[in-house]
């Protein structure tokens with residue numbers, strides 16, 4: 062007697078054609094071992110359906126909604142602590158310069174502020190930061206191959 | 207000149223529309239993307255990372271998304287691709303060959319409090335059993351048995367024929383049945399749920 066194998070899963074899921082389902086039903090009437098498998102599969106399905114869904118951190122959605130990846134190769138392989146430290150330093154430098162600018166240069170100030178904001182936000186994607194990093198590291202910061 | 211400026215403006219507006227649409231779709235489906243990623247990786251941080259990577263990938267490819275088709279399936283497909291790339295790179299996990307259903311992976315259940323077991327303690331044993339499945343089997347079981355997808359939808363996410371979904375699903379289930387034997391038997395005896 063050939064056991065219907067994965068047709069048994071299809072049978073339990075109600076995913077067979079009428080013809081296949083009839084074949085399986087006929088086999089089950091004759092085969093205690095496949096009947097056993099079908100009962101186990103039904104129990105397993107109930108078990109898996111009862112597993113509580115994991116709860117994502119809402120912070121993830123916030124991250125997802127700012128998705129603006131840019132080309133991959135601009136991502137630098139810099140340790141996160143260094144990137145954060147550098148971004149903070151950059152912000153300090155930029156803010157210091159900004160505060161020394163004459164009040165007439167309003168748009169430039171805006172521009173620099175905006176850049177500083179973006180740099181702290183996504184330091185690993187920031188080209189200005191990349192050159193800054195390569196300066197403080199005293200060796201070229203290279204893109205990942 | 208004016209026509210050109212007009213075209214540029216409408217292009218910019220189109221980009222903004224696309225971004226707004228993308229955000230709306232992500233917001234509607236991020237939870238299911240996370241659930242899939244979590245069951246695939248077995249780890250909250252890695253799952254979040256994978257969802258983010260898949261969102262970036264989807265954003266880049268968004269012009270190829272056909273409106274009117276299901277965004278969640280499309281996104282899950284991208285996510286699964288990223289996951290497969292990762293597992294190829296990492297190769298750190300060891301899976302139990304599905305021909306070997308003998309004892310040592312079996313997750314034994316204790317039945318001090320079956321109710322509590324079903325509510326709280328199920329996640330750990332089931333996830334450990336899922337982790338032990340080879341990734342392509344794990345993915346099918348998660349999509350069909352935990353997420354409730356049809357074979358056809360699972361096949362679209364995994365880019366394989368529905369027949370492959372059925373055979374992988376069956377082999378994956380047979381392994382889980384052995385590894386989670388204590389729970390399966392308890393359910394059959396009516397001690398749970």
Ligand SMILES: [Zn+2]
Nearest residue numbers: 064065092095
């Ligand atoms: Zn049989």
